[in-house]
Amino acid sequence: MSRPLFDYVLRLADNALVLGHRLSEWCGHAPVLEEDLALANMGLDLIGQARSLYGYAGEVEGAGRGEDALAYLRDAAAYRNVLLVEQPNGDFAATMTRQLMYAAFAHPYYEALRQSRDGTLAAIAAKSAKELAYHVRHAAEWVIRLGDGTADSRRRAQDALDELWPYTGELFEADDVERALIAAGIAIDPETVRPTWQRTMEDIVAEATLILPPTGWMQSGGRTGRHSEHLGHILSELQFLQRAYPGATW
């Protein structure tokens, strides 16, 4: 097996699963029915992406672990998602801001990954990019309306932006594992996506009449398994069934 490729695919999968799970937490709690479905739709897109990626990671590993084993039977320290996606849903403005920050990165990233020398990754990327394009649009339109809305919605949107901004730096980190795969034409250098991401964020934030936080110190750690306390709580809910009833199916 290729350990670097396994690690790389797992990182992509964990980002998708954890954010997808966060969105699923809104199910039945969104402000209006229409948004309840919109959030569930985006969550299902992400969980679908995670399933494809876990399936492939299991194949690459060749140790008999499938998507369920990888999603349900790894502890928090073995998860490789960025800290941004595990941040709490907060209010609606925080959820939409987090979604915009992630999707504005993931969309151009997966667009680029369509050119990967790895055919499976390229195929998963092609499907994911279409889904993420809609996430960018939906989240962006909301951030614009919340920022340029009432005094209350504006305050909440600015708070969300300020609070989540330090988590965006990690999106662009690449270690030696990744750099080797980038050199081999399999992975994408996240730095190449930064200008697009930066422009999207600047445009949307300006249209929302909000203020882009200064880029200073950035949070880091998720990619190496050092997570915030939130991930453990996510996993306790996400993994409960398989932990309590190993191998349960329905």
Add this chain to the structure above:
Amino acid sequence: MSEKTWPLWEVFIRTRNGMAHRHVGSVHAVDAEMALQNARDVYTRRGEGLSVWVVPSTAITASDPDDKDMLFEPTATKIYRHPTFYEIPDEVGHM
């Protein structure tokens, strides 16, 4: 915080090329762009659509249900208007 109800929009979806947009229901949304997104999220989750229209519900002028005898009853006796006396070749397809 003030609670205001969002405007209502009627949703029309075209399922296939060559077919007409058909009314499928309604959504609440703050404006046209969000109405389009909400319609997509609520009504096209099972591959129903290729095209979506949204129209402000207030833009629709409806006939008065009390007028239905006057408006629609007179056609009931004019069966010669129905094309039931013709054989329609299969190749014609949707009529």
